[in-house]
Amino acid sequence: MKIPRLTTLASLAVLVVLALFPVIGIPLSWLNYLFTFFICLALANMWNLLAGYTGLICLCPHAFVGLAGYTLAIGSWVGVPFQAGLIAGAAVAALFALLISFPVFRMRGIYFAIGTLILPEALKAWFNYWRPVGNVYQGMGAGYSVTGVEGVTLGDTFWLGLAIAAASIFLVHIILRARLGLGLTAIRDNENTAASAGVNVFRLKLYSFLIAAFIMGIAGAAYYIYSPRINPVGGFNISWLLLPLMATVIGGEGLEEGPIIGAAIVTFLRFLLADYGAWSLFIQGIILLVVVVVMPQGIAGLLRQVGAYRFPLRLFQAVEGRIHENVK
Amino acid sequence: MSETAVLSIDRLNKHFGGIVAVKDLSFEVQAGEILGLMGPNGAGKTTLLNMIAGTYSPSSGRVNFCGRDITGLPAHKLCHLGIARTYQIPQPFTSLSARQNILVATKYGGKKAAGMEHDKIFDLVNLSEQKDMLARDLATVSLKRLELARALASNPTLLLLDEVAAGSTDAELPRILGIIEEIRKMGKTVVLVEHVMKVMVEAVDRIIVIDKGEKIAEGTPGEVMKDEKVIAAYFG
Numbered sequence: 070m071k072i073p074r075l076t077t078l079a080s081l082a083v084l085v086v087l088a089l090f091p092v093i094g095i096p097l098s099w100l101n102y103l104f105t106f107f108i109c110l111a112l113a114n115m116w117n118l119l120a121g122y123t124g125l126i127c128l129c130p131h132a133f134v135g136l137a138g139y140t141l142a143i144g145s146w147v148g149v150p151f152q153a154g155l156i157a158g159a160a161v162a163a164l165f166a167l168l169i170s171f172p173v174f175r176m177r178g179i180y181f182a183i184g185t186l187i188l189p190e191a192l193k194a195w196f197n198y199w200r201p202v203g204n205v206y207q208g209m210g211a212g213y214s215v216t217g218v219e220g221v222t223l224g225d226t227f228w229l230g231l232a233i234a235a236a237s238i239f240l241v242h243i244i245l246r247a248r249l250g251l252g253l254t255a256i257r258d259n260e261n262t263a264a265s266a267g268v269n270v271f272r273l274k275l276y277s278f279l280i281a282a283f284i285m286g287i288a289g290a291a292y293y294i295y296s297p298r299i300n301p302v303g304g305f306n307i308s309w310l311l312l313p314l315m316a317t318v319i320g321g322e323g324l325e326e327g328p329i330i331g332a333a334i335v336t337f338l339r340f341l342l343a344d345y346g347a348w349s350l351f352i353q354g355i356i357l358l359v360v361v362v363v364m365p366q367g368i369a370g371l372l373r374q375v376g377a378y379r380f381p382l383r384l385f386q387a388v389e390g391r392i393h394e395n396v397k
Numbered sequence: 398m399s400e401t402a403v404l405s406i407d408r409l410n411k412h413f414g415g416i417v418a419v420k421d422l423s424f425e426v427q428a429g430e431i432l433g434l435m436g437p438n439g440a441g442k443t444t445l446l447n448m449i450a451g452t453y454s455p456s457s458g459r460v461n462f463c464g465r466d467i468t469g470l471p472a473h474k475l476c477h478l479g480i481a482r483t484y485q486i487p488q489p490f491t492s493l494s495a496r497q498n499i500l501v502a503t504k505y506g507g508k509k510a511a512g513m514e515h516d517k518i519f520d521l522v523n524l525s526e527q528k529d530m531l532a533r534d535l536a537t538v539s540l541k542r543l544e545l546a547r548a549l550a551s552n553p554t555l556l557l558l559d560e561v562a563a564g565s566t567d568a569e570l571p572r573i574l575g576i577i578e579e580i581r582k583m584g585k586t587v588v589l590v591e592h593v594m595k596v597m598v599e600a601v602d603r604i605i606v607i608d609k610g611e612k613i614a615e616g617t618p619g620e621v622m623k624d625e626k627v628i629a630a631y632f633g
Contacts, residue, residue: 248504251493255501258490265450267476267505267551323492 091224107230124257134289162286321367506551
C-alpha cells in the first residue's frame with residue numbers, strides 16, 4: 070500500500086496548527102494537557118520501538134527520565150543553561166543505557182524485563198543519599214529545584230514538547246523503513262535465525278536501546294523544565310514506565326500509529342480521573358485488562374482489522390488524483 | 398588438512414553437563430562436495446551443525462573454514478564469512494513476508510550477499526507464488542523451502558542443511574533432489590543432515606555416520622549402507 074504524499078502534507082498541517090496554539094490564545098489548561106500528551110507520546114513511541122519492534126520489554130524508562138531530570142537539575146546548580154542540560158540529560162540517559170546493556174542483554178524475554186525493572190529502584194536509593202551540589206538536607210540527597218528556567222514560558226515548553234514528540238514519530242518512521250528496522254523486526258521475531266542470517270543481534274539491540282534512552286531522557290528533562298522540581302520518588306517514579314506501557318498496549322504494540330492513539334487516551338484518562346486518586350489507577354488497570362483481552366493488538370490493531378483506514382486513504386488518493394489531473 | 402578443504406573439523410567435542418553430545422569428531426569437506434551426515438536420533442548431528450554455524454561453541458577441538466580457524470565465532474560473523482544454515486524445525490521471521498524474510502539475509506549477509514536475485518531464489522525453491530505471504534500464514538512445507546531460500550540468500554560458500562526433506566511426501570522428493578542438484582551446480586559446498594534415505598543415496602557424494610557423538614563409518618552411500626556398524630546402530 071503506497072501512502073500518498075497528501076498524508077505527509079496533512080501531518081505537516083497538523084504540526085503547524087499545533088505549533089500555532091500558544092500564539093492564538095488557546096486556554097492555558099489546553100497547553101498543559103497537550104504538553105503532557107507530547108511527553109507521554111515521545112515515551113510511548115520509544116517504548117514501542119523497544120517492545121514492539123525490537124522485542125525488548127524494557128521496564129526502566131523511569132531510570133532514563135530520572136537520570137535526565139537529575140542531570141538537568143544538578144547542571145543548573147553549577148551554571149549549565151537548561152538548553153545544554155536538556156541534551157546532557159539525554160546523553161547521560163543514553164550513557165546509562167550503554168553501561169547496563171552488557172549485563173541486561175545477556176538476559177532474554179521476561180528475564181530482561183525483570184533485570185531492567187530493578188535498575189530505577191537502585192537509582193532511586195542512590196539519589197536519596199547522593200547530593201553533589203547545593204545545601205545538604207539532613208545529611209541526605211533528595212530533591213532539587215531546577216534553576217535558571219524562570220524565563221521559560223508555558224508556550225516555550227509546549228513547543229519543546231511538540232518538537233520532541235514530532236521527532237520521536239519521525240525517527241520511528243525512518244527507522245522502520247531503513248535497514249535497521251528490518252533487522253530489529255527480525256530480532257523480535259527470532260533472535261537465533263536473525264543471527265544465522267548475519268544480523269549482529271547485540272549491536273542492533275544496543276542501537277535501539279540507545280536511541281530510546283536518549284529520546285526518553287530528553288522527554289524527561291523537558292518535563293522537568295516544565296515542572297522544575299525533582300526528587301527521587303518523582304523522578305524515578307514507576308508511572309514513567311506505566312504511562313508509555315499503557316499507551317503502547319492500549320494503542321497497539323508494534324504498530325506505528327498505536328502509541329499516538331494510546332498516548333491520547335492515557336493522557337485524557339489521567340485528567341479525567343485526576344480527582345479520583347487511587348481509583349484512577351484502578352480504573353486505568355481495568356481498561357488495560359479489557360483492551361488486552363478484547364483487542365490483543367490494541368485499538369490500532371482493531372482499526373486495521375475492520376479496515377477503518379481504507380476510506381480516508383481512498384479519499385486522500387482520490388483528492389491526490391484530482392490534483393495531479395489539474396496540474397496536467 | 399588438504400588445501401581444497403572448505404570445512405575441516407578437528408577432534409571436536411561437546412558436552413552438556415555430563416552428557417557427551419559430540420565426541421572426538423574429525424572430518425573434512427572438500428570444495429563443491431555434498432557430504433551427508435547420518436545417524437540415529439540423538440546421535441549429535443544437529444549439535445554438530447550448531448557448532449559449525451556458531452550457535453554453540455565446542456567444548457574442545459577446532460573448526461576450520463577455508464583455512465581459517467572459526468572455532469567459537471558468533472553466528473552472524475560466520476554468516477558474513479560464508480556459512481549459512483537451515484533449521485530442522487523452520488524458524489522464520491513470522492511477522493514478515495517471505496520476501497522480507499529473505500531480504501534480511503541479503504541486507505545483513507555481508508558484501509557477498511549484495512545483489513542476490515530474490516526472484517531466482519524463489520523460483521529455485523518453488524515459492525514464487527507465496528513470496529508476498531506472511532511467514533506465519535505459510536504451510537510447513539513452504540516454511541521448509543523458505544529456510545532454504547533464506548540460507549541461499551546470504552550467498553554462502555558452505556550450506557548446512559538440517560533435514561530439508563523431512564516431512565515431505567514421496568511426490569515432493571524429486572523436487573528437493575532437483576534443488577540440491579541446482580545448489581551443487583552453483584558450486585556450493587553442502588553438509589546435509591537427512592533421514593530420508595532416497596535423498597542420501599541420490600544426492601550426496603560421501604556419507605559420514607555418527608552414533609552417540611562418534612564417527613562410526615565413512616564412505617560412499619553404497620559402502621556405508623553395507624557397513625555392519627551402521628546396521629547395528631540403526632537396527633540394534
